[in-house]
Amino acid sequence: MKVFVLCALLAAAAAWPSFSFESHSLDGFQSDASDVPVAKRQKDVNHLLWKVYDHLHFDDLKGYAESFDPEADTSMYKDGGEAVHHLVKELKDHRLLEQHHWFSLFNERQREEALMLFDVLMQCKTWDCAVHNAAYWRERMNEGVVCVSSLYTAVIHSDLGHGIILPPLYEVTPHMFTNSEVIQKAYTAKMTNTPGSFHMEFTGTKRNKEQRVAYFGEDIGMNVHHVTWHMDFPFWWEDKYGHHLDRKGELFFWVHHQLTVRFDSERLSNYLDMVDELHWEKPVEEGFAPHTVYKYGGEFPARPDHIHFEDVDGVARVRDMIITESRIRDAIAHGYITDKDGKVIDIKNDRGIDKLGDIIESSMYSPNVQYYGALHNLAHIMLGRQGDPHGKYNMPPGVMEHFETATRDPTFFRLHKYMDNIFKEHKDSLTPYTHEDLDFPGIDVESIAVKGPLRTYFEDYEFDLRNAVDSAAGIADVELKAHVARLNHHDFSFVADINNNNGNEVVATFRLYLCPDFDSNGERFYYENGHWHCIEMDKFWKKLSPGANHIERKSSESAVTVPDVPSFQSLIDAADSGSFDMHEFERACGIPNRMLLPKGKKDGMDFSLFLAVTDGSYDLTHPDVDSEHGGTHAHCGAHGEVYPDKRPMGFPLDRKIPDRRVFDETTNIKFSHVKVYHDDSKLTTVGH
Known part of the structure; x- marks a missing residue:
């Protein structure tokens, strides 16, 4: 959780104007990013994101982390320090997630902590405020990948982030995008000071028909697309952060519909049936072994073949998912939804899909979360936990509980085909175009x-693994890379x-x-x-x-x-x-x-x-x-x-x-x- 919050803060910091640390005064700095060269702001972001699981590597940031008191001058915050007081109290009360621990945005408490830091970040008036907070909290909060996710989100949504290019996530947190065998080889190469480039295989074998389309769901660029979309349109977003996300619910429908139909065409390209939708009452026939490891927290859990859905303790019961689905389908059949105040909202029109998307995604924009539930988010958790639904083995979250890794599991597409068919039911209820x-x-x-x-081919793509391994003072980095086959096509018009x-x-x-x-x-x-x-x-x-x-x-x-x-x-x-x-x-x-x-x-x-x-x-x-x-x-x-x-x-x-x-x-x-x-x-x- 802390990770997410810290990263969010870092993100915003990256987007704010840069400054010289020689001046310790927090007065007089302008928040207009145009006053600071893009190169300087980009350099700050690079330094904040480099080796996110280590302590800070750069002297200026180290100085901020050691000397800064986030509560000393509350005039640097738009809310007078309310958000930072809250976060500092959580820190002093030892309530924040420790470092060297996994983080999941789907974990309610961890997400709550992340948004505390995100709020602090959004309240900063100046770059000085933001970057000092970023360095301070990075050294004190969980350093996991969601930290990076929140950092990215803040840069994306801040007007001060214009011109900043966020580095590819698969080079910032490679362990989320590569298999454990590659990570082990990278560590061996680092320990022996031997540069290396290691081939990354997709999961499964030819005995598993899903292996034929693993190149799609496990493509690192497709993984980045999925997580980046959810950064652009976070389900937790509220307009108090600065602006309204126009047609967010409809975009949720459309982007996931397009992922699903693209996956179907890849299956047809490989002589497979189109993906079948998920059923809560039927077994999930296809298991999945991610062969992926957390930086801290063990391996991503596998799911065996032929599992029947079980209730997940503390999350949801299978019957809850069925009830939620039935309420949404009833709304489609009636042609209206009911908001939390009992007001009827007509959805038999062009804009009904937007409200329906907010409901199904489990967005903060949903007009009635209490009644229509959190179908999408809970479904991700239900699927992610089926390997240990009662917490008997204290396993970390599954791949479905991270937007970076979710598309790796073929069941991701079964889940979204299930939700896509609900959206289709709505679209089919509308009057056909004349x-x-x-x-x-x-x-x-x-x-x-x-x-x-119109011709495709596979190419061998190489990317940097240096951020996958730990660093030690006085020991230089060695060149570490992974290479993987990925789909490409010739240019056409x-x-x-x-x-x-x-x-x-x-x-x-x-x-x-x-x-x-x-x-x-x-x-x-x-x-x-x-x-x-x-x-x-x-x-x-x-x-x-x-x-x-x-x-x-x-x-x-x-x-x-x-x-x-x-x-x-x-x-x-x-x-x-x-x-x-x-x-x-x-x-x-x-x-x-x-x-x-x-x-x-x-x-x-x-x-x-x-x-x-x-x-x-x-x-x-x-x-x-x-x-x-x-x-x-x-x-x-x-x-x-x-x-x-x-x-x-x-x-x-x-x-x-x-x-x-x-x-x-x-x-x-x-x-x-x-x-x-x-x-x-x-x-x-x-x-x-």
Whole structure:
């Protein structure tokens, strides 16, 4: 818990302006980050995150930790010191989680402690206040990975964090992203002063069919996407922290729906059935052995095959989960929810999905937590604890109890298919779109195609392990790396020819989807049964001139993906040089750009490429047509702003399609057939 809080504080500190420690006065410092070079702020963040399980490595931070009294001058806090007094009292009363202990955000008490520190961080007026607190609490609170998580979250949400690039989590806390065998080899290499690069295998063997898709759930970039999304949209977020997270509940639905349908396409690429939903009354057939170890706290527990759900002591009973689900399904059937004051809220409309997402996720935005419960969060804990549901063996939390590790377990996708089907039940209850809903008068899409090969391959990727091992004074670090096979694809572009028959320039929204054509039995999907399985590839806005328009959009420009974050070492080198500008990596929330395409098959896998061009003058919530809205707005919104698209996420494929003619007779919608090929001979080596 302490870890989370401390990290949160560190995060905010990283985002605030930098300063010189020669001045010990806490007066006169400006909180405007523009007054401090980005390189200095980046350097401070690097120092706060380096070797997070050690004591501080840098003299300036050590000095802060030793000499600072967080309660000495309460004028440096916006709340007059209320939050810091609370946290200091918890420290003096020995109530905070000790160092060298695991941390889980799903643990209620640990999360409570984390938010105490987060509150202190948010109350600081100046960088001086923030960085002194960061160093002070880092030396006194639990140093676990959630510390990093909260640090990241604070940088993400602070206006003062602009320009800061947070290093890749798999190089800050490698033990959360690699298997225990690699960690052991790294320690051996460190002890013998022998540099090394160690191959990381995925869990399981060929006797386990789930091994065929382990490259997806265990991909370190996909793990970072999942945890980063939950940093951008924390379930514990309250508007008192500074702003409202627009359409947070709907984004929860959409981003996890997209993870699920992408996983389904990966399964189809590997001749597997689409993932089946979880059932509380039925056994979980697939076990999981993470082969992953905590920095402190032992191994992540395994789950055997064929387990029946048991009540988890102190968390929830199986029947509680069933009751919670039934209440949510009743709300969908009635078309309304009831808030905590008894007020009825209609959900049979475009915005109902947002309220439903808040309820299912277990967000603080839920209008009635007492009645509708915490389905998502409790489900993660229930799955994580099935190896030791009664605490008999005092096992640490399972992989499902950390956002960094959850997607490693195939049951993550069974859980989210279960919740996705609840969302689908709601979407299916809504009136199907009519021709008038879909039509963009005067716009005629002549063609939609792809320029370049739709071809995937595996590459060997290398990353830094130095933060995985302990340091000792006077002993130099040695080069330690892990390398792992990861999915990538060749560059390609979407190309479309569109006629604008309006006689004047119009703003258009381009919505691109890739939909599998066949299920695992070779049965064809049609609009009626296939629309729910479509992968969102891109969404962007363009001005269309009167007459013919040729549009080309590169795969690297997609609004659902992000590039690899530069390595920790490259961020250190760039910040130390005194000149720092890497704004293109500032937003880390999004699918890895190399995973935009599903794997496909050696002889080609059939997909339909779907394009809907809709009226951007209605869709856009912002006047700037050319803006990329943060780059990954489709799944991650525009940070601190209103979501840029008024339409429901997934439009126009989010509702039932009882009659495909409504699409066939709409000229601004077009699809074509494409194939995605996999090259199993190409294995290149890349790395930081």
